[in-house]
Amino acid sequence: MTGSEQEQVLRGWFAGRLPDGLFAELLDVTVDREEITVVGRIPEPELGEDASEAEREAAVEGRVAEFRERTRDERIGVAREAERRFGRKVSWGVECGGRRAMYTTLAAPAMTRLRQPERRVLDTLIAGGVARSRSDALAWCVRLVGRNADDWLSDLRESLRHVDEVRAQGPDRA
Numbered sequence: 525m526t527g528s529e530q531e532q533v534l535r536g537w538f539a540g541r542l543p544d545g546l547f548a549e550l551l552d553v554t555v556d557r558e559e560i561t562v563v564g565r566i567p568e569p570e571l572g573e574d575a576s577e578a579e580r581e582a583a584v585e586g587r588v589a590e591f592r593e594r595t596r597d598e599r600i601g602v603a604r605e606a607e608r609r610f611g612r613k614v615s616w617g618v619e620c621g622g623r624r625a626m627y628t629t630l631a632a633p634a635m636t637r638l639r640q641p642e643r644r645v646l647d648t649l650i651a652g653g654v655a656r657s658r659s660d661a662l663a664w665c666v667r668l669v670g671r672n673a674d675d676w677l678s679d680l681r682e683s684l685r686h687v688d689e690v691r692a693q694g695p696d697r698a
Contacts, residue, residue, distance in 0.1 A: 615628050
């Protein structure tokens, strides 16, 4: 099964398995080797037109917290079932009022070997107070590249999906 097919299967499974009304809309189901992330839209709190920006932000923050507590048991039940079925941890997130909030996301270790010039980059970030450790500095670098290379990474992921599809059509497919 290709990565694209796997995401489609997971999205379909979650769309069918999530309790009706849990989300106003299922936005994203993303998968990697360790984790499945499920993000849905929840309704914004209704405020008067005269509400300030600070009041709106506080209301969204409150709605996100209320949703998290109210749906905890339902989400845990679905996550346990998905973890048994798909062999990955499940993380949750919501989008409300243009703000995305993630719950219980997994932090997976990534080991690498770096030569001195790369280590010096990380050590400079530590010395500058940007990061507390080389691990934090490396995570900071990955987030920076992810933010600044979204288009390039999207094109690369699309190309990989195409490679998976072509590979699946080959003579050695299982």
